[in-house]
Every structure is written in C-alpha cells, then in structure tokens.
Amino acid sequence: MSKIHIMSEALANKISAGEVVERCSSIVKELVENSIDAQASEIKVELIKGGLESIKVTDNGFGMDKEDALRAFCRHATSKILRDDDLFFIDTMGFRGEALPSIASVSEVELKTSDGTNSTYIHIKGGEVLENKSGDLRVGTTITVTNLFYNTPARLKYLKAENTETYNSVSLIEKLALAHPQIKFTLLNNNRIILKTSGSDNLLKTIHEIYGLNVSNKMLEFSSSNNDFDIYGYICQPEILRSNRNDLNTFVNDRVIRNSEINKAINDAYHTYKPDGKYPIVVLKINTDPTLVDVNIHPTKQDVKISKMQELYDLIYTTIKDTLYNNLLIPNALKEESVSIIKDSVIADIVTSMAEKEAKPHQTELNFQVQVKKNTPELKVSDELVVNKEMKNFVLYPVGLALGTYIIAQNEEGIYLIDQHAAQERVNYELYLNALKKKEITTTNLLIPITIELAASDFLALKENLSILTTMGFVLEEFGLNTFIIKAHPTWLLEGYEEESIRKIIDLVINIKDKFDPLKFNDHLAATLACKMSIKANTRISPEAQAELLNELVLCDNPYNCPHGRPTIIKFSIYDLERMFKRVMN
Ligand code: ZN
Ligand code: ZN
Numbered sequence: 001m002s003k004i005h006i007m008s009e010a011l012a013n014k015i016s017a018g019e020v021v022e023r024c025s026s027i028v029k030e031l032v033e034n035s036i037d038a039q040a041s042e043i044k045v046e047l048i049k050g051g052l053e054s055i056k057v058t059d060n061g062f063g064m065d066k067e068d069a070l071r072a073f074c075r076h077a078t079s080k081i082l083r084d085d086d087l088f089f090i091d092t093m094g095f096r097g098e099a100l101p102s103i104a105s106v107s108e109v110e111l112k113t114s115d116g117t118n119s120t121y122i123h124i125k126g127g128e129v130l131e132n133k134s135g136d137l138r139v140g141t142t143i144t145v146t147n148l149f150y151n152t153p154a155r156l157k158y159l160k161a162e163n164t165e166t167y168n169s170v171s172l173i174e175k176l177a178l179a180h181p182q183i184k185f186t187l188l189n190n191n192r193i194i195l196k197t198s199g200s201d202n203l204l205k206t207i208h209e210i211y212g213l214n215v216s217n218k219m220l221e222f223s224s225s226n227n228d229f230d231i232y233g234y235i236c237q238p239e240i241l242r243s244n245r246n247d248l249n250t251f252v253n254d255r256v257i258r259n260s261e262i263n264k265a266i267n268d269a270y271h272t273y274k275p276d277g278k279y280p281i282v283v284l285k286i287n288t289d290p291t292l293v294d295v296n297i298h299p300t301k302q303d304v305k306i307s308k309m310q311e312l313y314d315l316i317y318t319t320i321k322d323t324l325y326n327n328l329l330i331p332n333a334l335k336e337e338s339v340s341i342i343k344d345s346v347i348a349d350i351v352t353s354m355a356e357k358e359a360k361p362h363q364t365e366l367n368f369q370v371q372v373k374k375n376t377p378e379l380k381v382s383d384e385l386v387v388n389k390e391m392k393n394f395v396l397y398p399v400g401l402a403l404g405t406y407i408i409a410q411n412e413e414g415i416y417l418i419d420q421h422a423a424q425e426r427v428n429y430e431l432y433l434n435a436l437k438k439k440e441i442t443t444t445n446l447l448i449p450i451t452i453e454l455a456a457s458d459f460l461a462l463k464e465n466l467s468i469l470t471t472m473g474f475v476l477e478e479f480g481l482n483t484f485i486i487k488a489h490p491t492w493l494l495e496g497y498e499e500e501s502i503r504k505i506i507d508l509v510i511n512i513k514d515k516f517d518p519l520k521f522n523d524h525l526a527a528t529l530a531c532k533m534s535i536k537a538n539t540r541i542s543p544e545a546q547a548e549l550l551n552e553l554v555l556c557d558n559p560y561n562c563p564h565g566r567p568t569i570i571k572f573s574i575y576d577l578e579r580m581f582k583r584v585m586n
Contacts (some may be wrong), residue, residue: 021103024051024148024159025168030099031143032176032496035059038141041199044183045173050165050189053146069122070132072100072111095268101127106155113141124502126151170194171246174210175256178249178283180204207234207283211247215240215281220327224319230287230313235320238270238561239331241278249283252293257304265313269320271523272429273329275565284316321345328390329560330416334576394554398546405537407546414573419525420541420549421564424534425527427552428494429563432526435492441473442491450486450499451479451508459483461510468509468516474502494533501529520572527563 021027028045035043038061048054064072103109112121112135121135135243149156159165166189177185179199184199197209208216219234250262266282274280294305306312392487396409396416407418454462459482462469469476473490486502493501508525535541541549553559553568562568578584 002533011536021106021148021155022105022158023168024055024165025172027051027055027103027145027148028057028169030103031055031057031145032173034100034466035141036176036180036183037216040140040183042186045169045188046191047166047169047353050162051145051169052148052162052165054144055148056142056144058140058142062143063139064113065115065118065121066120069111069113070129070390072102073104073109073122073124073127073129103145106152106397108146108148110144110146111141112136112143114138135475145184149368150553166194166465168261172256173250174503175211177206177252178203178258179251179254183347188297194465200508204234210271211281219281220323222319222323224315226311226315228288228292229315231315231319232285232287233283235266235323236281237326237327237329237331238273238280238565239329239567240481241274241280243278243280247281248279249281249400250286252286252288252304252306253283253493254285259306261306261309261313262316266320269317269324271529272563272565273324273561278565282320283500286312287313325557328394331567332572332576333417333570333572334580374526396550396554398543398550400543401540403538404540407550409550414571414575414577416569416571418550418553418569419562419567420539420546421534421537422566422568423549423553423559425530425562425564426556426559426568427549428530428533429526430556430558432492432529433522435490436472436522443473443475444493445475445488445493446486450502451483452486452503453470453483454480454506454510458510461512462506465509468512468521469505474506494529497533500532504528504532523563530563 024047028047028051032045035057038059040059040061044058046054046056046058067549100109104124108123108125110121110123111474112118114135117141119135120251121131121133123131167463169189170187173187173195175183177183177195181197181203182199182201183197185195185197186193187195193440195210200206204216204219204221207219215236218237218240220237221234223230223232225231245263248263248266250257250259254267262284264278266284270280288306292307296308386495394413395411396418397411399410401420402408402417405420407420407423409416409418462484463478466476473488474486475488476484476486479485484506487504487563489498505525508521508528512521560568575584
C-alpha cells in the first residue's frame with residue numbers, strides 16, 4: 001500500500017495547498033485556466049480586497065455534470081482527455097486534478113456549474129462537502145473562494161497586502177488575455193472594473209485594451225518561422241520603454257511562459273535601440289511541437305525549458321531586429337503619457353502604493369513606474385489601429401544649429417531636432433563596428449612610434465591580453481620597464497586622434513574583467529571610441545558639416561539612437577505643430 005493512501009486525503013490536500021496556493025493570484029490562475037480549458041468565450045473574475053476576502057470566477061464554458069463536479073474536488077481526479085499532443089499542456093498544468101481539492105482544503109468554496117442538462121451546486125469548507133444539490137440552470141461554471149487559509153492561519157501571513165495581491169491578479173489576467181484574444185475577460189476588484197477585453201480575437205486590439213492607444217499605436221507587427229518554430233506578435237517602438245521585464249509577454253502554444261533565454265533574445269535584438277536596463281513591451285507568441293518544450297519545471301512558476309533553444313533564439317533575434325530595421329522609428333516630440341482605457345487610477349493607486357513595497361526575489365528588477373493620466377486624448381476606438389509603417393529613406397534638410405547642440409532640420413513631414421553629439425556618435429559607432437568586423441586588416445605604420453608607459457599592474461594585465469591588440473592589427477612590443485612601444489595601428493583609427501584612440505583601446509583591454517568575448521568587446525570599443533571622437537555639445541559646426549552629418553546619419557542601420565540607446569532625433573510633425581498653434585482643432 002502506498003504512503004499516499006495511508007496519509008489522510010485531507011492532510012495531503014492541505015500539504016499540497018502550500019505548493020499550489022501561494023498567492024490569491026495562484027487561485028485566480030487555476031480557476032481561470034479551468035475556464036479556458038472549458039472553452040469559455042467569456043470569463044469574469046471578481047475580487048474583493050484583491051481576493052483576500054473573496055475570489056469569484058464565472059465562465060460560460062461547457063460546465064460539468066453532477067459526478068464531474070464532485071470529482072473535481074477529489075485529489076488526482078482529472079477530467080482531462082489525454083491526447084498525445086497534450087503533453088506540454090499536461091506537463092505545464094501538472095497540478096491539474098490537485099488544484100481544486102487543494103484550494104478547497106484551505107478555504108470555503110462554492111461551485112455552481114451546469115452542462116446544459118444538469119446543474120449542480122456544491123458547498124465545501126476545509127475540504128468537507130457541506131451541501132451538494134441541484135442548482136439553477138445556466139451553462140457554465142461559477143466558483144467562489146472565500147475564507148482563504150482560515151484553517152491554516154500560519155499561511156495567512158504569507159499573503160501580501162490587498163494592493164499587491166490585486167496587482168498580481170491584474171498582471172496575470174493581462175497575460176492570459178494576450179494569450180487568448182478570442183476570450184472576453186473582465187476583472188473587478190471591490191466591484192470596480194480594472195481590466196476588460198472584448199474577445200475580438202484581434203491581438204492588436206487586445207494590446208490596445210490592455211495598454212491603451214498610445215502603446216498600441218506604437219506597436220510593430222512581426223511574424224516569422226523556421227523548421228521548428230512559428231513566431232508572431234508585436235514589439236513596441238523604442239520610444240516606449242519600461243523599467244522592468246514585466247511587459248515581455250511570452251507564450252508557447254498559447255500558454256503564458258517565462259524563459260530567460262527568450263527574454264535575452266528580445267533584449268539583444270533591441271541592442272542600442274534602447275538603453276541597458278530599459279525594456280520594451282513585447283507580445284511574442286511561439287508555436288511549436290509540444291515535445292520541444294521541457295517539462296520538469298515547477299508548474300506554478302511558468303518557467304519552461306525549450307530544446308533547440310539556439311534556433312529559437314536566432315529566429316526571435318533576427319525577426320525583431322529586422323522589424324526594427326524596417327520601420328521608421330523617430331519619436332514624436334509631442335506625446336501623451338501612456339494611458340490605459342480602463343486600468344485608470346485604480347492601477348495607478350495600486351502601483352503607487354506598491355512602489356515602496358519589497359520586490360519579490362525572482363523579480364528583483366521590479367521598479368514600478370506610475371503612469372499618470374495627463375491630457376487624456378479622446379479615445380477613438382479602435383477599428384483602425386494603424387501601425388506606422390513607412391519607407392526608411394527620408395531626407396533631412398538642415399535649418400540651423402540651436403544652443404550649439406541641436407541641429408534643426410525639416411522635410412515635408414515636419415521639423416526635427418537632432419542631437420549633434422548623439423548623431424555623430426551613431427555614425428562613428430557603425431563606422432568602427434564595421435571596421436572591426438572586417439576579416440582583412442589593413443595597418444598603418446607610425447612614422448614616430450608611440451610609447452605607452454603603464455602602472456606595473458596594468459602592464460601585466462595588458463601583457464596577458466596582448467593578442468587582442470595584435471589581432472586587431474596593432475604592432476607593438478615591450479620597451480623597457482612597464483612600457484610598450486606601438487609601431488603600427490589598424491588603419492581605421494581616426495586621423496589626428498591616433499594616440500588618444502590607442503590609449504583608450506589599451507584602457508579597455510586592461511579593464512577586461514570577465515571572459516573575453518570578442519563581440520561584446522568590439523561593441524564596447526566602438527561605442528567608447530565613437531563617444532570620444534564625436535563633436536561635443538556646445539560646439540558650433542558649419543552648415544556644411546550639419547548637412548554632412550545628417551546625410552551620414554540617415555544612412556545608418558539605426559539612425560534613431562546613439563550606441564547607448566538614447567535618441568538622436570525627435571520629430572514635430574506638421575500636424576503636431578498645427579495643433580499646437582491651433583491651426584487645426586481637435
Ligand atoms: Zn557620448
Ligand atoms: Zn551615447
């Protein structure tokens with residue numbers, strides 16, 4: 001006889017409740033996922049005090065008959081039909097069949113369900129069935145969970161304050177709504193609607209309903225595939241960035257997942273389009289053979305492992321990079337603060353008061369930003385969400401230089417301000433990067449060799465990594481105590497700045513801390529030299545030099561950002577100008 005049979009079922013449920021039920025949102029997750037599995041097209045989640053007082057989930061899915069309804073509260077019961085292609089589903093939802101009994105063992109649960117013929121009402125407290133009778137007829141299921149942890153008070157204290165619990169559920173439903181745009185979701189807390197999607201089966205519209213018009217207007221669609229993976233979704237233009245990774249929404253076969261490699265692919269694709277430590281809003285849907293998705297990970301954590309990860313990484317990286325490359329990404333000077341449709345002050349309140357709260361250990365980067373409604377634009381809903389897609393070849397005509405720092409330019413679409421340092425930094429960065437990538441190296445001999453004297457420790461550090469310099473095309477040798485003599489350098493060093501550049505490069509080599517990664521090193525080197533060699537702010541450059549810089553800028557792979565991800569160029573569209581001068585009213 002196995003141990004599980006010796007242990008009382010009620011006890012087993014209570015123990016397992018500790019694993020399944022961590023937060024109110026984990027209950028919401030289990031209940032809503034049941035509704036999704038029951039093919040509901042409408043799911044309503046009603047929380048009281050963030051779920052601390054009550055969690056109610058109502059769906060119009062196919063409901064249960066009498067036996068299934070009761071069996072749903074038995075451990076290891078599962079009504080799921082196992083098919084081969086359900087492997088991933090079963091594995092990520094591993095606690096299926098345990099979730100409901102576990103929840104019921106530590107709370108009070110009322111279930112009303114109807115499959116269209118029978119309707120059932122079951123009332124359970126602490127795992128004990130108090131009532132089991134016929135209910136009112138309505139297809140679908142309603143489950144209400146109250147008195148959470150009333151019989152295990154020690155666990156109560158692990159629940160957070162109302163705001164945190166609410167926030168977690170909102171974030172969860174947002175992701176589930178993005179995973180299932182065909183389902184109409186409504187989320188209320190204390191009878192106030194916080195989130196509502198229309199079930200339009202239109203992903204962009206769902207993004208609009210969750211993030212608001214200012215975000216959905218700045219989303220770029222992508223889709224691509226290789227032998228093993230299909231990917232589809234939306235990425236935001238780099239002018240919209242967040243301080244944490246919460247809005248990297250990733251899904252495999254419509255399941256919400258988390259995977260650090262996938263996040264890295266996204267982040268790498270945005271390299272220099274954004275500053276480090278800022279993150280885009282992304283909705284990435286991956287479809288694949290379920291057998292490529294690994295199984296042995298704690299189901300409530302959403303983390304998955306994926307075989308053929310490198311192939312997936314390459315696909316995501318290339319697709320996002322190409323999407324950014326193929327779109328015009330100049331931010332408008334005038335913009336409304338990010339506004340959501342319904343997640344109004346409710347969420348602002350929650351987020352504000354959460355900002356002081358502790359971050360969860362696995363989400364250390366959490367840094368909540370309050371987005372305050374300001375000049376809320378009238379929301380023209382959303383049949384015509386047009387994603388800005390233009391040709392990239394644009395021309396900028398310089399008008400002059402303002403404050404010795406910003407080039408003013410114009411074209412038929414409006415007026416532009418260009419940060420001359422950032423712009424030249426971008427131009428030089430791509431120049432250096434391309435030179436560093438070249439296979440054949442051309443070198444220039446120095447007529448007067450340069451001697452570089454170093455501190456003893458730096459001398460040793462450089463000696464250790466000398467091959468980096470020689471591979472680049474430097475010819476150098478030791479020259480007395482702690483000194484090197486440079487006899488030739490790669491040709492691409494900017495004329496007149498050879499010694500300065502060489503010193504900077506040596507400085508970077510000396511300071512290599514981790515394992516040498518040539519790609520990273522070259523990138524860092526190109527960015528550093530580019531910054532050093534670019535016109536500073538408060539330097540007056542001639543109209544010819546302005547025109548030349550603008551021409552070089554628009555030819556860059558990414559003309560919109562300096563190598564550190566800051567914008568090079570900002571636009572005042574003619575429409576914005578007319579609006580500001582009240583030439584047009586709206
Ligand atoms: Zn700089
Ligand atoms: Zn910069």
